[in-house]
Amino acid sequence: MTTIEVIITIFIAVSGGLAVGSGFVAFLTVLGIIPRLAQISKTTDKAVLYEAAIIIGTMAGIYGGLRDPVVGISPLFLIPMGLAGGLFVGMIAGALAEVLNVIPILAKRLNIDGKIITLLMAVVFGKIFGSLFQWLYFVKR
Template sequence: MIIKGLAIVFIALSGGLAVGSGFVAFLTVLGIIPRLAQISKTVDKVVWYEAAIILGTIAGIYGSLRDPILGLPAFFLILLGLAGGIFVGMIAGALAEVLNVIPILAKRLNMDGEIIILLMAVVLGKIAGSLFQWLYFIHQ
């Protein structure tokens, strides 16, 4: 029984180290956090971005291991969801900016002068997909 428990701990620790190392390499090599700070003109707040990622990771780990019940009113849950969505959107935007996805896509679609149309299509598609997922899969 002890050997089985130690094997589970070893496998979980190895998997966590592998995923964590990949995540840190992803953020470091692409320079996501500095680019996010540069785009949002908050370079002096880079330490806060890093702290938010660390605390968010720890909270995510705790939430996945313990399945906590927060018992918060719906208003606070809406604010938490909004904050999480904004952060994920900004990270995705910084990643797209670092990799120059939008200009490359615009050139491939022959839309060099109409990047705003391409951006609005991406934004409206994301909104429609989120609403569809929320209304169809969550509230069935």
């Protein structure tokens, strides 16, 4: 790998990390996932534990993504883990329905009210090209 390829790879990796991290933080703060979760479950006194769980889960996901650990877990323990994962995906899917409200707010704050279609297309094409790049890059390896 040449120096320019390494620099481009580092730039793409850092840009992707910043985009995903910014989106995740915006998702949590704009939608107020943690306060809503605590309010719905009537456990507002445990909101700090929700925050800690999200941080620990994020760090574990980063570690698992970078290191690809192999953990010998009993199949009986995998059932509750799968249920917890399903609950998480369900909650995220429900909250993503509200993300559509974020785009007009973002457009107003950036003073691009008339260019919401351009903003949506940038998000769509960014997702498409990012997915294609990841799929093609990792399939060739």
